Amino acid sequence: MAVKSIDITGLTKRYGEHIAVNNLDLSIDKGEIFGLLGPNGAGKSTTILMLLGLTEVDAGCVKVCGIDSGRYPLEVKRKVGYLPEDVGFYNDYSGLQNLMYVARLNNIPEEEAKERALEILQEVGLEDVKDNKVATYSRGMRQRLGLADVLIKNPEVIILDEPTLGLDPEGVKKFLQLIVRLSRKKGMTVLFSSHHLHQIQQVCDRVGIFVKGKMLAEGKISSLAEQLFSKNTFTLEGAISTAVQDAAEPLLSIKELVQKIKQIKGVAQVELNNNQFVIESQKDVTVELSRLVVQSGYGLNFLSKKEYGLDDIYYQYFQEGQAHEK
Amino acid sequence: MAWMIFIINIFKKVKHMKNKVLRTSISKVNELQFRTGIAQLRSLVFRDDNTATNKEKFPWAPFKAMVQKEISDHFRNWRFIILFVLISLACLGTLFATLADGMKAITADGSGNNFFFLNLFTKSNGTLPPFFGFVGFLGPLFGISLGFDAISSEQQRGTLSRIMAQPIPRDSILNAKFLAGIIVISVMFFTLSFLVLGSGLIAIGIPPTAEEFMRIMVYTVLSIVYVSFWLNLAILFSVRFKQSATSALLGIAAWLFCTIFYPLIASMIIKAYEPSQFASPRAIYFYEKLKFYLGQFMPNELFDGITSAILVPSIRSLGPLSMEQLQGAIPSSLPLGQSIMLVWPQFTGLLSLTLLCFLLSYVVFMKREIRSRG
Numbered sequence: 001m002a003v004k005s006i007d008i009t010g011l012t013k014r015y016g017e018h019i020a021v022n023n024l025d026l027s028i029d030k031g032e033i034f035g036l037l038g039p040n041g042a043g044k045s046t047t048i049l050m051l052l053g054l055t056e057v058d059a060g061c062v063k064v065c066g067i068d069s070g071r072y073p074l075e076v077k078r079k080v081g082y083l084p085e086d087v088g089f090y091n092d093y094s095g096l097q098n099l100m101y102v103a104r105l106n107n108i109p110e111e112e113a114k115e116r117a118l119e120i121l122q123e124v125g126l127e128d129v130k131d132n133k134v135a136t137y138s139r140g141m142r143q144r145l146g147l148a149d150v151l152i153k154n155p156e157v158i159i160l161d162e163p164t165l166g167l168d169p170e171g172v173k174k175f176l177q178l179i180v181r182l183s184r185k186k187g188m189t190v191l192f193s194s195h196h197l198h199q200i201q202q203v204c205d206r207v208g209i210f211v212k213g214k215m216l217a218e219g220k221i222s223s224l225a226e227q228l229f230s231k232n233t234f235t236l237e238g239a240i241s242t243a244v245q246d247a248a249e250p251l252l253s254i255k256e257l258v259q260k261i262k263q264i265k266g267v268a269q270v271e272l273n274n275n276q277f278v279i280e281s282q283k284d285v286t287v288e289l290s291r292l293v294v295q296s297g298y299g300l301n302f303l304s305k306k307e308y309g310l311d312d313i314y315y316q317y318f319q320e321g322q323a324h325e326k
Numbered sequence: 327m328a329w330m331i332f333i334i335n336i337f338k339k340v341k342h343m344k345n346k347v348l349r350t351s352i353s354k355v356n357e358l359q360f361r362t363g364i365a366q367l368r369s370l371v372f373r374d375d376n377t378a379t380n381k382e383k384f385p386w387a388p389f390k391a392m393v394q395k396e397i398s399d400h401f402r403n404w405r406f407i408i409l410f411v412l413i414s415l416a417c418l419g420t421l422f423a424t425l426a427d428g429m430k431a432i433t434a435d436g437s438g439n440n441f442f443f444l445n446l447f448t449k450s451n452g453t454l455p456p457f458f459g460f461v462g463f464l465g466p467l468f469g470i471s472l473g474f475d476a477i478s479s480e481q482q483r484g485t486l487s488r489i490m491a492q493p494i495p496r497d498s499i500l501n502a503k504f505l506a507g508i509i510v511i512s513v514m515f516f517t518l519s520f521l522v523l524g525s526g527l528i529a530i531g532i533p534p535t536a537e538e539f540m541r542i543m544v545y546t547v548l549s550i551v552y553v554s555f556w557l558n559l560a561i562l563f564s565v566r567f568k569q570s571a572t573s574a575l576l577g578i579a580a581w582l583f584c585t586i587f588y589p590l591i592a593s594m595i596i597k598a599y600e601p602s603q604f605a606s607p608r609a610i611y612f613y614e615k616l617k618f619y620l621g622q623f624m625p626n627e628l629f630d631g632i633t634s635a636i637l638v639p640s641i642r643s644l645g646p647l648s649m650e651q652l653q654g655a656i657p658s659s660l661p662l663g664q665s666i667m668l669v670w671p672q673f674t675g676l677l678s679l680t681l682l683c684f685l686l687s688y689v690v691f692m693k694r695e696i697r698s699r700g
Contacts, residue, residue, distance in 0.1 A: 045697070049695065049696075049697070052490075052491060054487070054490055054491075054695065054696050055695040055696075056693075056695075074493045074494075074495065075493075077491060077492060077493040077494075078493040080491075081491075082487075082488075082491035084484065084487040084488060084491070086484055087484055087487075087488055088483040088484025088485045088488065089483075089485065089488075090483070090485060091483070092402070101391065101395060102488075102492060104387070104388060104391035105388040105391060105392070105489065105492040105493075105494055106388070106492055106493060107385055107387050107388055107493075146488075149488065153492075
């Protein structure tokens with residue numbers, strides 16, 4: 001078996017009472033693009049910091065390219081390119097000078113560094129502005145310069161922390177395409193974190209959903225959906241009306257109606273709120289439900305079947321995360 | 327800017343000379359190559375040994391790049407230029423004040439000391455404080471201004487985490503900042519000392535004696551140590567506090583405390599112990615000792631002691647002396663070695679304060695988690 005690019009076992013990080021990362025296991029294969037998805041404060045950045053040995057690990061083990069980053073952070077940093085969240089540059093230096101400085105820090109010979117820097121600047125589309133000061137760069141250009149900055153040391157793994165933050169939609173798209181193109185070209189492993197599901201979905205081979213320091217689900221996006229659908233596949237939303245003109249009093253009280261609905265085969269959960277209801281079920285119960293409502297003497301204002309999208313996967317897991325917390 | 331170009335030219339020349347030296351030494355290297363060949367063979371056999379040492383090897387080239395960048399940042403920074411202009415103006419001003427009135431200030435000395443050049447640094451006609459006073463006063467400000475945003479500005483700009491992600495040891499950042507600061511300070515202080523020496527030479531027309539020259543050099547080196555203490559203190563504050571403004575203010579507060587408030591407090595304490603006219607010699611001795619030691623806590627007092635002992639050769643003790651100790655002493659000046667011996671404790675104290683600050687910033691910085699901003 002080949003050495004995993006990133007191998008995390010039982011990783012835990014505490015800040016006082018607060019547990020930022022809780023017993024995390026994760027492994028990423030070489031050449032894979034992995035998306036770390038989670039809300040703000042979920043512990044994504046902390047995990048990334050521990051991957052680079054920038055913060056101390058409380059328990060567990062982190063291996064990047066087979067090297068323990070807690071013990072040999074320098075070796076790891078030689079192989080990993082890291083683009084921090086909201087990266088900064090030396091504003092009075094030009095883009096090229098910023099790149100050259102990083103190249104020098106990586107002990108790349110001057111000639112080679114210059115060659116490589118120009119090449120990479122061309123790849124990320126900054127060759128026209130390479131001699132302008134970074135202070136004049138736009139947000140998107142800075143982000144692309146950040147990517148160039150990561151690539152100049154020819155890393156085996158690149159880690160991007162919220163790389164698309166603050167970019168416009170067009171910029172996000174281009175940036176992500178750039179990442180994918182470059183990483184595929186050079187066979188690099190990419191780990192990137194985001195709280196935008198759609199961005200991750202566009203580019204990642206595999207996704208981990210990370211909430212409150214725990215990896216709630218992990219896998220290909222399609223398999224994530226399956227994991228979710230195995231429980232309650234369908235959600236029906238609708239509203240009942242009590243004021244039906246020509247009918248007598250309804251046969252059942254609303255409470256009784258809810259009881260009846262629950263008795264329908266496959267229904268898992270019923271929520272009723274101001275005559276609006278949400279029903280989760282394992283199979284399609286639309287027909288039975290509408291019949292029951294009407295027979296009970298109520299009117300049915302609307303009834304809609306809700307399809308699960310990726311957003312719902314996300315929210316579903318988020319809610320579970322909160323439920324765990326409670 | 328002329329002086330800058332001048333300095334740069336000097337550097338270039340030195341570099342050029344180095345190249346020459348390198349070329350001549352190439353022939354020697356050829357001789358050595360045979361030996362290195364053997365060493366390589368050996369390393370092939372004992373491979374483990376070699377890789378182990380490689381891992382331990384410190385990456386000098388990145389460190390050099392960092393120091394270079396810091397130095398060029400300092401030289402380009404307006405803050406540095408303004409302070410340098412300020413200090414050189416102050417120094418030249420005192421020089422002219424000293425040399426005005428036909429050098430009365432230098433020569434008017436009853437004790438028969440012939441150190442004209444040293445007097446250039448220590449005497450003035452009263453309109454302005456003497457040279458060393460200015461350096462003692464403005465030096466700390468200079469150190470603070472070089473260091474107060476060393477780490478915090480990198481953090482605020484978000485460059486720190488980017489640099490930390492490169493394969494350099496974490497302490498390299500601190501070391502590079504510190505070393506760059508010291509180099510900048512050294513360049514400035516030597517420039518100033520030589521400027522004063524040179525203009526004094528022109529004005530007086532007598533070349534300095536070897537001893538005088540050495541004393542001025544020792545003084546310059548010690549003032550670099552003094553300013554590097556303030557630099558270190560400022561770096562410590564910049565590591566500890568995220569806002570540059572906070573660390574700058576704290577640095578200035580510490581400086582004001584040392585120069586203004588601490589002497590006030592010390593004098594209040596001393597007042598309380600002031601012996602009466604008829605007190606026993608023991609009480610008087612105790613009082614004098616207390617007065618002396620209370621002063622020794624503050625870096626600026628230490629530095630004052632150092633400068634006066636180095637620049638005024640007739641000073642034979644920094645603390646209280648009893649009549650007994652003075653009996654039989656010949657009223658002449660001390661040789662340089664003895665003056666250095668005299669200030670050795672002060673010098674050690676200053677150095678240890680500097681190292682203490684460095685150590686503290688090390689401890690704070692090494693354990694810290696580096697997030698992108700804030």
